[in-house]
Amino acid sequence: MNFVPKMNRRSFVIGTAAAGGGLAIGFDLPFGSGTAQASGLTGTEVGIWVALKPDDTIVVRVARSEMGQGTITGLCQLVVEELEGDWSKVTYEYPTPGEHVKRKRAWQSYSTGGSRGIRESHQYVREGGAAARLMLLQAAANEWKVPVDQLKAENSVITGPGGKRTTYGKVAEAASKLPVPAKPALKDPKNWKIVGKPVKRLDTADKVTGKQVYGFDLKLPGMLTATIKESPVFGGKVKSFDAAKVAGMKGVKKVLKVGDTAVAVVADTYWQAKTALDALPVVWDEGPNAKVSSASIADTLKAGLDAPQAFVGAQAGDAKAAIAGAAKKIEAVYSYPYQNHVCMEPMNATARYTADKCEVWVPTQDGEASFAAVIAASGLPAEKCEVYKINLGGGFGRRGAFQDYVHQAVRIAKEMPGTPVKLLWSREEDMAQGRFHPTMQCKLVGSFDKDNNLTGLHMRLSGQSILAAVRPAIVEAQKGRDPLVFQGVADASVLGEHSLGYTFPNVLIDHAMRNPHVPPGFWRGVNINQNCIFMECFIDELAHAAGQDALAFRRKLMEKHPRNLAVLNAVAEKIGWGKPAPQGRFYGLSQMKAFNAYVAAAAEISVTGGNKLKVHRIVAATDPTYAVNPAQIDRQVSGSFVYGLSAMAWQECSVKDGRIAELNFDTYNSMRIAQMPKVESIVMPSGGSGPWGGIGEPTICVAAPAVMNAFFRATGRRIRTFPLKNHGIELV
Amino acid sequence: MVRLNINGRDHNVDVDGNTPLLWAIRDNVGLTGTKYGCGIAQCGACTVHVDGVAMRSCSLPVSAAVGKKIVTIEGLAVNGVLHKVQKAWIDHEVPQCGYCQAGMIMAVVELLKDKPKPTDADIDNTITNICRCGTFQEVRAAIHAAAKA
Known part of the structure; x- marks a missing residue:
């Protein structure tokens, strides 16, 4: 819809005008011919929005990002409504942006801003659920050799003439091989059973036990932690810094300039990195804005x-x-x-770079924007890049169009090939470097x-x-x-x-x-x-x-x-x-x-x-x-x-x-x-x-x-x- | 090297004594349920219990926690059974993004220990954690529900 790969200005504007009075927020992202990674997706795909497991678990693919607003639950409701699925068996997963690009943007927009998550995807995700239902029904009809219109689907169960009965999980494999119906008819809203109901969120339990992993919490084998300071005056640059003053501090692994505007310290732990960064003498060229008030x-x-x-x-x-x-x-x-947005979780991203592959784990409102940032910052082609989305500790608009922390994390990781580096911003950096x-x-x-x-x-x-x-x-x-x-x-x-x-x-x-x-x-x-x-x-x-x-x-x-x-x-x-x-x-x-x-x-x-x-x-x-x-x-x-x-x-x-x-x-x-x-x-x-x-x-x-x-x-x-x-x- | 007792287990932690307890818990012990939000004891996302008292671990040096019993969000459930505050949080669907909720829950657990049937004024005076998603309406309802449980 609003996305034009390698867009020129004119095509972008046309895309914008077509957005029904809304504003498309696009960016330049080349298509890759395929990603090197396994997709990481689970279950048997019936269309692209629904996958099923033999135990009848329904896996709904969610392209938009969850940052607390409940979009995962709402989007699953829409899909499962049309699927005629059993709500008690619903789970969800994020297709990676790399997989998405490999499939030529099959899941449409990843952008989770402008209150768009549900309002701009309800039609195609419902169609995804309806298409999967039709495929499952057809698979059962083929197996039973009866006309599909004699079958009924309800609550993940298919019934047919003569007391025939099967479940979605059992026919998923056969259904997955059928063509995906285009533009299937959708239910009249007055017949909705799940949509419009205050069903419980699908993502609450881990948030009360400390199990939910945010970007800040990520752990990878051999990982180091970095923290960064960018010129506090917008438009300023690093003039010089004295790395030797802090290089010997406990845990410090690297002190480096990031781009022209920032310095970072990489250490074993955050507190070591922060302590060294605070002690690092930096001289800034504050540029032309140093007197603005x-x-x-x-x-x-x-x-x-x-x-x-x-x-x-x-x-x-x-x-x-x-x-x-x-x-x-x-x-x-x-x-x-x-x-300032002041998300409770300050900006962060984790990157692992080698000449063959750049991977980034990031709480992002827009997986595609993060992916584009990884490509740009790593210099690697799309098929050598991947982004793993992590649920956000707040977004509010800070983590979508702006991927500055992804650029930084990749630039730091590039200096330490093979070592995963988790870049964490302090609250002070988060407040100083807002958008x-x-x-x-x-x-x-x-x-x-x-x-x-x-x-x-x-x-x-x-x-x-x-x-x-x-x-x-x-x-x-x-x-x-x-x-x-x-x-x-x-x-x-x-x-x-x-x-x-x-x-x-x-x-x-x-x-x-x-x-x-x-x-x-x-x-x-x-x-x-x-x-x-x-x-x-x-x-x-x-x-x-x-x-x-x-x-x-x-x-x-x-x-x-x-x-x-x-x-x-x-x-x-x-x-x-x-x-x-x-x-x-x-x-x-x-x-x-x-x-x-x-x-x-x-x-x-x-x-x-x-x-x-x-x-x-x-x-x-x-x-x-x-x-x-x-x-x-x-x-x-x-x-x-x-x-x-x-x-x-x-x-x-x-x-x-x-x-x-x-x-x-x-x-x-x-x-x-x-x-x-x-x-x-x-x-x-x-x-x-x-x-x-x-x-x-x-x-x-x-x-x-x-x-x-x-x-x-x-x-x-x-x-x-x-x-x-x-x-x-x-x-x- | 300091020795910390966290959720009933002893951990030898190789940090300077002035390292905030928060970062020892997160980076050295590896329990990441306790969150960093501000580092200056303003937001409460890092709240843990130290000898039964809710403390903001971002501003407490580990040296001050040595020899004390530290409980984090991971240690709240007993034998896999959730604390009544955690249950109330699920029943009332309190969390949105959830990032601040571990600290919020730890603060509320202590409130209910001190005041098993808190009034709204008790809640207002005691629970000063910041939540940017703005879950306070559900927090209040869940506290009252937990008090009745």
């Missing part, structure tokens, strides 16, 4: 708020004329800081006529483009515009899966691109985090200025957006909007469409002493078209609020002397259980034949504006810059 970046962005040149993301009527002729104007400037949620400022101007009717809205974004840094081909193809900055506020023609949920009489939403030197990345939700705050807080400001109820004001703008309205109404009703709140409690609302899901939140808060903010409850509604596992959706929703509210309250990567100042949780706080609100999740799939919506990200954006709108009602104070700690406001 948060203040200088803010000034750059501020200049964009009124700059004449900007890229348009949404437009209707003539907003500037409406504002010029307004009876009343409301204006506000918001800003959003850099954020940061970009910083953005936003100026909003709303206009009213003399009767207090809203006549126009101009939303000017000024700030950093992720795609300009990461996928410049997309930006060039759009003549300099980054469509992704308009997530949640875009015209449908610009970014359909993130389209604006209001119809304004006149509107202009545009972006002045200002790209500081800090490397940006995709951070859970990406640009909806700031856009939802900007739009949803300002809508509340407009409603307040017009003297209207925040819900009624929104509803008038949402007549043409019934699914947005439905989720908003659902949360408003459940929180008790329009009824008196309990003593000292205040409500706030927000809504957005993102990743093709419609989401809304209603928050209930209190504020004591003017600055102690307690979020008691958040009601959240999600319409993802179809809900595969409602229990896991509930967990993604409440978990997303921890991520989003942590950012709102405490998190900011500030820039001092060209580098990130916050290097650990002591200065970059994250929510604890004490601050956790009660989350009431409403899952309201509306069905139909439209695109499915994502789950992992959309709701992250609605928590903060709902809370901040409630905060305004509680205090009369409108906070427009984040995090709250900078205002002396404490989340308690």
Whole structure:
């Protein structure tokens, strides 16, 4: 679909446009003619998505990566539903990227970002399950010499006329030799038995006993451990380092430069490597960015708020004329800081290099991107490379498009051929070398006529483009515009899966691109985090200025957006909007469409002493078209609020002397259980034949504006810059 | 060389005395269920029990653990029977990515030892582990369930 091997710019752009309003995140990956390794896959293949074992164990192949979001379980539900398999006998495995490339990308996309895991693969994985069912039935029919339409499959058992009975495991071998039916018919969703049910996750047990192996935990025979320090100033280089000073330290095996920008120590253990690296004298050439600060970046962005040149993301009527002729104007400037993903498991990768083979074990959101990185860093052809995916200790967007740690691990391993080297980043390195949620400022101007009717809205974004840094081909193809900055506020023609949920009489939403030197990345939700705050807080400001109820004001703008309205109404009703709140409690609302899901939140808060903010409850509604596992959706929703509210309250990567100042949780706080609100999740799939919506990200954006709108009602104070700690406001 | 008693077994570990207990457990003894998250006793992913007290092993030198009984997540189940906290964790499907959960579970086991029927306030005051997936709603429910088990 969105993948073009050896793509040129033009073919890439066509692939992007074909993605139905989504954005393909591609990369260059040559096809190999075959990998040298055994596939490592188990069972008898019936098609490519299902394998069976003689004991009827069902092995579902999962191409996307599990990082806690439950995608393995959801994808298995989809496959096994169509397979008519016995859910109690389901297990799963990851086909390696090498095997995948060898089979000409048989398992389609490995990319696990953009909340795509289920929404963009449900069709073909269900077809994979259905095809396997048809093959198994045909194999039994052939064995029994009866027409296949007289057979029935249920719960991994095939029955036929005259009491005939067999199981999937018994006919798998014969089925595996049959042709794979193309485009098999799928079940009507109303007949689903496994999909849509809150079945238990398949991957819980090992996570409570310490058995689950993360990348950090990997052990290989003869393995050494490395740790690394890259120039803390982005764009800087290693000028010199004095390896002799640490070479004799206990356990140290090698001290080396990695590329132009980093130094690493390889030792028997992590603590030895870290101790030596800390003691290693390094002189940096800090390059041209050594004087950049948060203040200088803010000034750059501020200049964009009124700059004449900007890229348009949404437009209707003539907003500037409406504002010029307004009876009343409301204006506000918001800003959003850099954020780091801070996965609990810091970045890591393990590599073993010889001239004949380069293997990498890595927790990755995109096995294909890791594979491409191994090829590039090793200099070996695809058939001599392999990647073994490991479940992630958090991903959140850091471990997909960016494979810097894979490049580093391979470069280090290349210096020690035959020895497996596990590269572990310290938390400080992880914080210093992020791919940061970009910083953005936003100026909003709303206009009213003399009767207090809203006549126009101009939303000017000024700030950093992720795609300009990461996928410049997309930006060039759009003549300099980054469509992704308009997530949640875009015209449908610009970014359909993130389209604006209001119809304004006149509107202009545009972006002045200002790209500081800090490397940006995709951070859970990406640009909806700031856009939802900007739009949803300002809508509340407009409603307040017009003297209207925040819900009624929104509803008038949402007549043409019934699914947005439905989720908003659902949360408003459940929180008790329009009824008196309990003593000292205040409500706030927000809504957005993102990743093709419609989401809304209603928050209930209190504020004591003017600055102690307690979020008691958040009601959240999600319409993802179809809900595969409602229990896991509930967990993604409440978990997303921890991520989003942590950012709102405490998190900011500030820039001092060209580098990130916050290097650990002591200065970059994250929510604890004490601050956790009660989350009431409403899952309201509306069905139909439209695109499915994502789950992992959309709701992250609605928590903060709902809370901040409630905060305004509680205090009369409108906070427009984040995090709250900078205002002396404490989340308690 | 130091001698550590971990999960009822003695281990001779060839590390400097100021090496954090976490890394001796992980790299020298080879028990990797205990996790590194921050190295500065902020996140709690490295929580183990030292003489029955939940400690953040990333900031505890091995020299301070010599002669004491150390229990890690691997030592929580007895004869293959999961601890009631682990069972509650499975029943409530607490883990998402799971990386922080060993530390979270070890902290909760100690909480329930001190306060067998903890209130929400007890939980808030005692369980200060960081979870970036945000499993706190399930953590709270599972703690109350374990307390009743």
